[in-house]
Amino acid sequence: MKTKILLAEDDSDFGTILKQYLELEDFDISWYQNPEDIVPLLSTDFPFQMGILDVMMPNIDGFSLAKMILKEHINFPLLFLTAKNQKIDRLTGLKIGADDYIAKPCDPEELVLRIRNILKRTLPPMVEPMVKIGAYALDTQKLLLSHPNGNIRMTVREQELLLYLLKHNHSTITRNNILDNLWETNDYFTGRSLDVFISRLRKYFSNDPEVKIQSLRGIGFEIDFPTN
Known part of the structure; x- marks a missing residue:
């Protein structure tokens, strides 16, 4: 990017x-x-x-x-x-x-x-090879999200989005910010793609209720990931 x-x-x-x-x-x-x-x-x-x-x-x-x-x-x-x-x-x-x-x-x-x-x-240092997110562990080199109940192999775009949300942890981030920085465009189709990826991330983290990606109508998302 x-x-x-x-x-x-x-x-x-x-x-x-x-x-x-x-x-x-x-x-x-x-x-x-x-x-x-x-x-x-x-x-x-x-x-x-x-x-x-x-x-x-x-x-x-x-x-x-x-x-x-x-x-x-x-x-x-x-x-x-x-x-x-x-x-x-x-x-x-x-x-x-x-x-x-x-x-x-x-x-x-x-x-x-x-x-x-x-x-x-x-600029902040490169992301760590292993990132702890609540009950999960993300291996950024292997694109592998691990949980005691099983592992999920993420796509490159899914991991990019997750890391971008982590960068803005415990804050509100607008849809436009995400689209402009990750997709470098902002139209109807990329907006729909973002919704799909957000839904996937919610599903991936469904085993930990402390992981929250809350939609704010007309604004974007409120992010709260337990990382300690």
């Missing part, structure tokens, strides 16, 4: 080049020229793994936008872009919580290297 990156850059020429180059490097880029368009997203699931923010933008500058993002999503990885490499900007960005800082025009290969280094430091 591609890493989703939020790009805030008001320069259309530079933004176009940057988006195209990063997509060639297999990143999923959501580019916004107007930072005000990002504000409504902050109170949603915000399905990005990191952000690249231009410091000098109209209406809302990169530093102000970063503060707004970090207020809603603590420890969200950020890299600042600036046309000027002044010390005061570097210090301001670091105090806000920037993970890195690069001056424009930047070398694309250096930018990609910086992005990958940030992701290595900030």
Whole structure:
């Protein structure tokens, strides 16, 4: 699954080049020229793994936008872009919580290297080979869900969905968030597919009443998996 990156850059020429180059490097880029368009997203699931923010933008500058993002999503990885490499900007960005800082025009290969280094430091580690879920044990290498009453061989998609739900354990997650992140599309047919997979997971965990995947009409699902 591609890493989703939020790009805030008001320069259309530079933004176009940057988006195209990063997509060639297999990143999923959501580019916004107007930072005000990002504000409504902050109170949603915000399905990005990191952000690249231009410091000098109209209406809302990169530093102000970063503060707004970090207020809603603590420890969200950020890299600042600036046309000027002044010390005061570097210090301001670091105090806000920037993970890195690069001056424009930047070398694309250096930018990609910086992005990958940030992701290595900030993304959660790979899932453990064995995951305990209530009375069950999931062998992620063999796609095998084990229970004293029997074993279930999961499909790759079933396990991806289960691990994604575990990532959002003890919380509410919207249908759109799941579809956008796992299916990378959101239409009637993928929505129906999601319902089928959710039904399967409920059936798989039917031997443990403490495992709960509760549907919330018009919203998504409330997840509660005992993992200790």
